[in-house]
Amino acid sequence: NAGVMQNPRHLVRRRGQEARLRCSPMKGHSHVYWYRQLPEEGLKFMVYLQKENIIDESGMPKERFSAEFPKEGPSILRIQQVVRGDSAAYFCASSPLGQGSSYEQYFGPGTRLTVT
């Protein structure tokens, strides 16, 4: 029973390049969340998606960041024109569908983005 998968685990980008982070939820889960953790901080919510829908993107910067969860394939968090301040650990979590389901979110191992 595979857990939440994220790749790559480590990503190095130069300033101005694009970063693409991928997340495959647990089997049977159709809700995906992206969180960012800066050094010595807790995780901060960025965006919540269901298949083909963005439900809540209130935590995501308006510029340069976008997310999608297509009908087929993993969820993608895309950061365009990266800057040094984007260096962080990015975690994806998934949870089951529907009211009354478990409220727990299950996290992937994270992608550590370093911008040089």
Place this chain on the structure above:
Amino acid sequence: DQQVKQNSPSLSVQEGRISILNCDYTNSMFDYFLWYKKYPAEGPTFLISISSIKDKNEDGRFTVFLNKSAKHLSLHIVPSQPGDSAVYFCAASGLTGNTPLVFGKGTRLSVIA
């Protein structure tokens, strides 16, 4: 504006003793609380949760207590083991189902053999 606060950045406990990790929250709309454990270079692992209709939930060595009037919860680990050494995050959400979690900054627990 931190809605979930873990005021102790670190805690050291001897093996076999009780570890008590504390968490305070400010948002009265939070109805569901969770504790996660995180090792370096790994994602957070779900430990235990509690809804606001309860004041205690127990799972093996882990017990979470909720004091809704004080907006305070705590995680008790007894007996503490060296493998419990990790960063523990408190998280909260509303009970509308599948809502984003709001995390505290974490407490680093060191269990000394």
